[in-house]
Amino acid sequence: MAVYTIHFAKVGEFGLDQAGIESELQDWFGEVIRLYRPRGVYNSVAFSWHTGEAEIVVPDREIIVYMMNSRRRSLWRRFGLESTPPEDGAGITMVNNGLSCCEVYCGCRSSRFISETVFHEVLHNKTGWEDSRLHRRGGVASEDSTSITGAEVAVGQEDYYNSNYGTTRPTGATFRRLLCRGVLTETVGSSILTRRNYRDMALHLTDRRPQWGRGLIPSPTISLDSVDPLEGL
Numbered sequence: 448m449a450v451y452t453i454h455f456a457k458v459g460e461f462g463l464d465q466a467g468i469e470s471e472l473q474d475w476f477g478e479v480i481r482l483y484r485p486r487g488v489y490n491s492v493a494f495s496w497h498t499g500e501a502e503i504v505v506p507d508r509e510i511i512v513y514m515m516n517s518r519r520r521s522l523w524r525r526f527g528l529e530s531t532p533p534e535d536g537a538g539i540t541m542v543n544n545g546l547s548c549c550e551v552y553c554g555c556r557s558s559r560f561i562s563e564t565v566f567h568e569v570l571h572n573k574t575g576w577e578d579s580r581l582h583r584r585g586g587v588a589s590e591d592s593t594s595i596t597g598a599e600v601a602v603g604q605e606d607y608y609n610s611n612y613g614t615t616r617p618t619g620a621t622f623r624r625l626l627c628r629g630v631l632t633e634t635v636g637s638s639i640l641t642r643r644n645y646r647d648m649a650l651h652l653t654d655r656r657p658q659w660g661r662g663l664i665p666s667p668t669i670s671l672d673s674v675d676p677l678e679g680l
């Protein structure tokens with residue numbers, strides 16, 4: 448029996464509750480494996496953290512998730528995409544030249560919320576499903592995660608919030624957009640992972656999806672920030 452490894456690559460220096468994230472994901476991916484035994488091969492999940500490596504090479508069945516402080520660090524352009532990146536979202540999954548790349552914007556979010564976003568982006572990555580297909584699957588696969596229902600404005604940021612949104616709490620995409628800017632933190636309610644989420648993950652977790660492993664290489668001529676497509680966000 449084998450261990451399925453999820454690889455995290457930290458882009459830039461920032462504080463991150465790695466243990467908290469691993470704890471959440473250990474439960475969820477552990478459940479995926481316990482319930483469905485992907486390919487009859489894997490019997491446990493492990494995590495590996497990467498920083499500053501020239502190239503991360505993983506088996507085609509495993510996955511890399513780039514973790515960064517904010518969308519300003521997005522690898523969108525460096526990954527080779529010319530189009531305009533989306534303006535919101537807590538993470539994104541990109542595909543180019545047969546390679547897949549997940550990134551998650553961690554900011555001031557809770558480890559629970561970050562973990563949900565990781566699970567969501569891994570679903571995109573491994574199923575190959577775009578938003579219109581995946582988001583219909585409900586639970587943590589949906590665009591507007593129910594985890595935001597317990598949202599609270601972070602202490603000290605009420606003024607920003609009130610001047611932009613009045614007294615109505617933002618919902619859905621609006622709230623996620625705010626989170627992307629690190630403006631709000633959130634509290635999280637009960638689990639929203641559904642059996643369908645676990646099953647979708649299990650059916651595709653071991654699909655061959657070659658991962659782009661060169662996201663930690665700084666540009667040789669210009670700094671990471673100056674190639675940032677979202678500069679000034």
Ligand SMILES: [Zn+2]
Binds near residue numbers: 567571578581590
């Ligand atoms: Zn999505």
